[in-house]
Amino acid sequence: MAGKNDLDSSKKSKAPPKMGFSDLAKREERLALRLLLPALLIILLIAFYPLAQVFYTSFTDRVFASGEETNFIGFDNYRRLLSVHVTELEPVLDETTGQQLTDPDSGEKVFERPLDILPREPVRYRELNQFNLFGKRYVIGATDTNFIESVQNTLTFTVISVFIELVLGLVIALVVNSKFRFRGSMRAAMLVPWAVITVVSARMWEWMLAPSRIGMFNALFDRLGIIESPIAFLASGGYQLSALIAVDVWKTTPFMALLILAGLQIMPEDIFEAAEIDGAGKIRQFFMITLPLLKPAIAVALIFRTLDALRVFDIFQVMLGQSTYSMASYNYFQLIGNRNMGLASAIGVIIFILIFVFAVSYIRMLGVDEE
Amino acid sequence: MKKGAGIFNLIKRIAFNLMIIFILVYLLFPFYWAVNSSLKTESQLFMTPATAVPRDPVTLEFSPTFQNYTTVLQDGQFLRGLANSTIVATSTTVLALVAGSFAAFALGKLRFRGRKPALYLILAMTMFPQVTVLTGLYAVITALGLSARISMIFSYMIFTLPFTTWVLTAFFKELPDALMESAQVDGATPFQTFRRILLPLTAPALVTTGLLAFIAAWNEYLFALTFTSIDPAARTVPVAIAYFTGAVARQEPFGEIMAAATLVTVPLVVLVLIFQRRIVAGLTAGAVKG
Numbered sequence: 001m002a003g004k005n006d007l008d009s010s011k012k013s014k015a016p017p018k019m020g021f022s023d024l025a026k027r028e029e030r031l032a033l034r035l036l037l038p039a040l041l042i043i044l045l046i047a048f049y050p051l052a053q054v055f056y057t058s059f060t061d062r063v064f065a066s067g068e069e070t071n072f073i074g075f076d077n078y079r080r081l082l083s084v085h086v087t088e089l090e091p092v093l094d095e096t097t098g099q100q101l102t103d104p105d106s107g108e109k110v111f112e113r114p115l116d117i118l119p120r121e122p123v124r125y126r127e128l129n130q131f132n133l134f135g136k137r138y139v140i141g142a143t144d145t146n147f148i149e150s151v152q153n154t155l156t157f158t159v160i161s162v163f164i165e166l167v168l169g170l171v172i173a174l175v176v177n178s179k180f181r182f183r184g185s186m187r188a189a190m191l192v193p194w195a196v197i198t199v200v201s202a203r204m205w206e207w208m209l210a211p212s213r214i215g216m217f218n219a220l221f222d223r224l225g226i227i228e229s230p231i232a233f234l235a236s237g238g239y240q241l242s243a244l245i246a247v248d249v250w251k252t253t254p255f256m257a258l259l260i261l262a263g264l265q266i267m268p269e270d271i272f273e274a275a276e277i278d279g280a281g282k283i284r285q286f287f288m289i290t291l292p293l294l295k296p297a298i299a300v301a302l303i304f305r306t307l308d309a310l311r312v313f314d315i316f317q318v319m320l321g322q323s324t325y326s327m328a329s330y331n332y333f334q335l336i337g338n339r340n341m342g343l344a345s346a347i348g349v350i351i352f353i354l355i356f357v358f359a360v361s362y363i364r365m366l367g368v369d370e371e
Numbered sequence: 372m373k374k375g376a377g378i379f380n381l382i383k384r385i386a387f388n389l390m391i392i393f394i395l396v397y398l399l400f401p402f403y404w405a406v407n408s409s410l411k412t413e414s415q416l417f418m419t420p421a422t423a424v425p426r427d428p429v430t431l432e433f434s435p436t437f438q439n440y441t442t443v444l445q446d447g448q449f450l451r452g453l454a455n456s457t458i459v460a461t462s463t464t465v466l467a468l469v470a471g472s473f474a475a476f477a478l479g480k481l482r483f484r485g486r487k488p489a490l491y492l493i494l495a496m497t498m499f500p501q502v503t504v505l506t507g508l509y510a511v512i513t514a515l516g517l518s519a520r521i522s523m524i525f526s527y528m529i530f531t532l533p534f535t536t537w538v539l540t541a542f543f544k545e546l547p548d549a550l551m552e553s554a555q556v557d558g559a560t561p562f563q564t565f566r567r568i569l570l571p572l573t574a575p576a577l578v579t580t581g582l583l584a585f586i587a588a589w590n591e592y593l594f595a596l597t598f599t600s601i602d603p604a605a606r607t608v609p610v611a612i613a614y615f616t617g618a619v620a621r622q623e624p625f626g627e628i629m630a631a632a633t634l635v636t637v638p639l640v641v642l643v644l645i646f647q648r649r650i651v652a653g654l655t656a657g658a659v660k661g
Contacts, residue, residue, distance in 0.1 A: 029484065031561055032477035036489060039474040042466075042532060045515075046525045047496040050507025054499060064506070172394055180391070188644035189395060191582070192402050195639050197609045198590045200632040204405050207625060212419060216404055219420035250401060258579050259538065265575040266542065296541035297576075303494075304534055311500040314592070328500040335502055348503025355498040 054352075058345035064335055070342075077346035083143040085125050087117060088136055114139040147347065150325035151354075153241060157326065158309040161245045161252075165305060166298070168249065169256025176257070177264040187261070194254040202318035205247045209233040209319075236323050244315050252308070256301050263297025264290070299366040303359055310355050327351050402636065409629035410435035416626060439630035449631060451604065452611030456589055456635075459520055459607055463527040463588040464581050470528075471535030472577070476565050478536070479543030480551060490540070497533040501593050504529065509597060519605035522598045527591060531584040542576040543569055578647060589639070608635055 058077055062070040089111040091100040101110040118125035118141040125141035128148055132138070142148045176186055196204070208216040211232035218230040233243045267290070275285050313328040322333065327347065335344035408416060411425045415436075418428055425435040443449050477483070478490055508529075512522040546569060554564040570577065592609040599606045606614070612631050615624050 025482070028481050032481040032483035032486075035473040035477035035481075038470040039493060039532060039536060040489075042470060042525070042528050043493065043496050046508070046511065046528055047504075049511050050504040051496070051499060053507035053510070054503050175387075175390055175394060178387075180387075184648065185644060186391065186395070187647065188640050189399060191586070191640055191643055192636060193398055194583070195586050195589075195636050196402060196405070196632055197592075197612065197635060199592050199609055200405075200612060200628060201401075203625070203628060204401065204408075204632065207408065208401065208404055214417055214419050214421050216421050222420060250397075254398070255583060258583060262542070262576040262579040266545070266573055293545075296545055300538045300541045303537065307497065313500060313502065328502060331500055332502045335506075341506065345503060348499050351500055351503070352495075352498045356495070359494060359498070 054345045054348050057342055058349045060342045062341040062345075064339040064341040064344070066339065073342070077343045078350070079143075080343065081144050081147045081346055081350065083125070084128070084148065085119055085141045086138055087141070089114065089117070089130070089139050091137070111137050114141065146325060147327075147330055150327045150330040151350075153324060154310060154312065154327045157241060157245060157248070157312060158306060161248045162302065162305050162309050164245070164249050165253045165256045166302065168253045169260055169301070170298075172253065172257040173260035173264060176261055187258075190254045190257060192254075193251050194258075196251070198251070198314045199318060201251055202247070202315045205243075205315075206234065206319050209243055211235065234319055240320060240324055244319060247315055247319070248309070248312070252305060256305060259301040260294060260297055263294045267293055295366055299362060302366075303362050306358050306362065307355055310351065310358065327354075405629045406633050409439050409626055409633050410437070411626055412436050412438065413626065439624075439626040440634070442624075443627050443630045443634060446611075446615070448603075448606065448611045448614060449608070449634075452606050452608040453635070455520065455605055456607040456609075459523045459527070459595075460585050460588040462524045463531055464585040466524065467528060467531035467535045467584050468577070468581050471532055471580075472539050472565075472570070474536045475539035475543050476569060479540040480546075480548075480569070481561075490537075493533050493536050497530050501529075505593065505597060508594070512598065519599045519602040523591075523595055523605075523607070526594045526598070527588045530591075531588060534587070535580050535584055538576065538580045539573065542573045546572055582643060582647075586639075 059072060059074060060070045061073050061076075092110045092112060093099065094101050102108065103110055114127040114130070118127065118139065125143055126145045128140045128142045128145045130137060130139050172190065176183060176190065180186075193201075210218065211234070212230050213219045213222055215230070215233075217233065218227070221227045222230070231239065233239045271289055271293075272285060275289055280288065311328050312326045313332065316324065316326040316329040317332065320329075325333065328351065331344050331347040331351070334340045334347060407424060414428055415422070415425050415434075418426070422431075424433055426432060427434040474489075474493065478486060508526055512526070517525065550568055550572075551564050554568055555561075559567065589607075590609060591607075592613070595607045595610045596613070599610055608631070612628055615627055615631070
């Protein structure tokens, strides 16, 4: 709000002589509303009802595609999704010696079984994870471990893939922005990964990552002698997330690169000429001029990439099926598989809130909405 | 001294070219693999180890097949899908660019109350996963009685409009205010300023945004699948491909899917190559000399 006053005074100075200040401000305001009208109408027409419905349904037990009566159940869906319980696991003692028992097979110390001590009421808690702190063993339980895991998966996926995409996208954009002969073709080639239909691209990668030598990667690694036996990249465990991150980075780096490239292209060249004359080196120019001027382009690219990554659905659904969920693919499973529309809507709202937090922090950090 | 600089430049050029080759291989290799797979028969696809070009399983001679392509092209669904996708993605892009650039002009260059709420409202529209809004959207579309193609165009606004608006707002804001002021002094109406100054100066951003939005609409699957369920004639390419059935029952026609992917991607990229210069040139034509 502080900006408003000096804004107004600056407006006064640019107003044509005969026009009063408030007159001009009003005209500008009216023009702005007229310009925003189409976008706002579209939002009202197409987005308002579905979004309002999601919020409302998230507080009910509505069943998808059925005539069953819907009840208002307050925060129950949210409670079921988000309830987490941490509790200490007592060591199991040998009755005669009073020492903690060790497992004869693995040699590990024995603790209580998490299932015995995690709460069962009102909903049963399942084990999510165990950890050690100050020599004590704790267990984390959750009422919906699948959902909590899907949040962890999605966040890990988002942070790593968006970061790699930003770095790669920046490098590619800088390379393509320098003048060379095949620059136009290069820019078109850059579109290829983004242009391959997402669902098809997921199938393509699934094929390339096949767990035997019919897959490109296993055939290649085998030829190079890197691996002893084929790797099951997409099987539960180790490589799943890394494989999906690699696929996503390939597919969407062009998005990042093209937006950054557009930012580079509208930069006025005389700034660089001036810097050249001032004797600033290339690296100095990059950090002092290019990067700050690129900030708005990078910011919007980051916002939309992060938003997309947090909603990631296609590649999890196609490549991992039901073995590992992202938030959105768990959402899909609850809606279509379990027909639990109330719960699915609550997942949607949680995703919305998470995305909102990310978006606002980017906007604040990068100063996008500053005047 | 001079000779040293020459060698240094040579190394720099080689390094630069290596970099370009590396980037190209990284971006294009998976697509090459799709093309490669599209030229293989069922039995060639399942050869171990996988071959980098289609080879005869016995003699290992180079032997591509075009069977997948003929099958795909004879499939009426696929060609109709191409037409549908073109109509839907083009309309989506035009609508998102027009509404988005108007809104972005207001949000990026005009002063008015409610600017920030409007920005956030537009972004909030795209913060839900598609699955979540699907049922509500379906209800809206049924209530309004929209056809499948029109429903797709409007529902794609959910992810394209916030994108075009935000990107263009960011780019418009970067342009110096002095440009607009001098146009105003010259007696230009705000709309003329927008058309003659803002649009040409941000032409590369406009084209890029349009392209990215076009492809996002082109690739969309879930909405298209839902809204065309009652009108199969309106199916877009991704849905048509999903409905491919193999010659052998229950076996997925992987070669055909890859052939379809190739047939869809290559023309798209060639069109981009042809058009990008023209669009930029066309937009820049009316620009004022800074």
